[in-house]
Amino acid sequence: MAGAAHCSLQVKRLLLDPKFEGYKLSLEPLACYQLGLDAAVAEVKLRDDQYTLDHMRAFGMYNYLHLDSWYQDNVYYVDQxxxxMNLSVTLIVFNEELGSPFIIAHSVSFVKSDMHSVAVLLLRVEKDELDTKGSGFHITLEWVTIAEISKEDPLYYWQQTEDDVTVTVHIPQDITKDDIKNPNPEKENPPCNAQELEECDAFLEDSASLCRFDGDTLKVTHVINLGSNQYLFSVVVDPREMPCFCLRHDVDALLWQPHSDQPENMWEHIATFNALGYVQASKQDKKFMACAPDYSYAALCECLRRVFIYRQPTPLSTVLYNRKEGRQVGQVAKQLVTTLEASDPILGFQATSERLFVLTTKTLFLIKVNSGN
Structure with missing residues (x-):
């Protein structure tokens, strides 16, 4: 990451509430509807040789329920x-074998030079021969761009004899021989030998950095050391923007919106969920976290049955009196708990401004959280 600018996240103090008193458990009933699935969800099972921490994080905690960011009444999943499923979807648009198993971390559709393209970020867990002290695997991110071409010119031509295969590739006119470097696979010395690392060189498991990659140079331009700011979840607030990410800051959870076209405001603090950082840390069985795109509530679910909802503070119709501190309380934040009528593990979890979608192996639950306008 040489040459990258080291910067920091700028917290908006006006979005913090230092006098937040915690959540009050509400017995307010929430309408919960359930839909039995025609066929079970296509759940990926890990093989015996894939039970590493990296595999569990990437595949074992995978969210099988997907939300349409433009029309948030629509959710999708794949059955066995x-x-x-669920609404009208057109298949067979693109089909390509992309190698080892992966999950799609993010995708975006765009038009450039009158050509429609889809950029997809693939996350894989691959074997690492140099990792002799860890799990033996590492995480890789692969950026694949699928472009709609207006004519079927082949990418390359090839011919074959008994001994040789010759491949002819058309390259752009502005590319020279000096720009092309096909690495020597027989090179003996790897760039780094894990066995030569000292203990102080090890990358701490609980440390993380936030990095910005330039799409043209594929270089890291900005780096933020997150330190104790634990990553909690991602959410699409505005489908025209990049996904937001939520980090723990002290006891709170802060939501950050990346802006690719605003270098001076690259990561904007847009919302705060009071005490959520502290609250989620106490939930040992938590599996998924999410929040409403309008920030009206945050929610988390456990592996089985229970869903916790944390509303933003709202004004009270009648003023309460805090006897301990001798002052009036004008607003309150409510916590709600819903227990699903299902014994199967929760596989998917999505939040909209009005409702929560919860997916198990055989049932899709819809929890009405807020009333629509």
């Missing part, structure tokens, strides 16, 4: 017959 390989069908994309």
């Amino acid at each position: 017959f390989g069908r994309v």
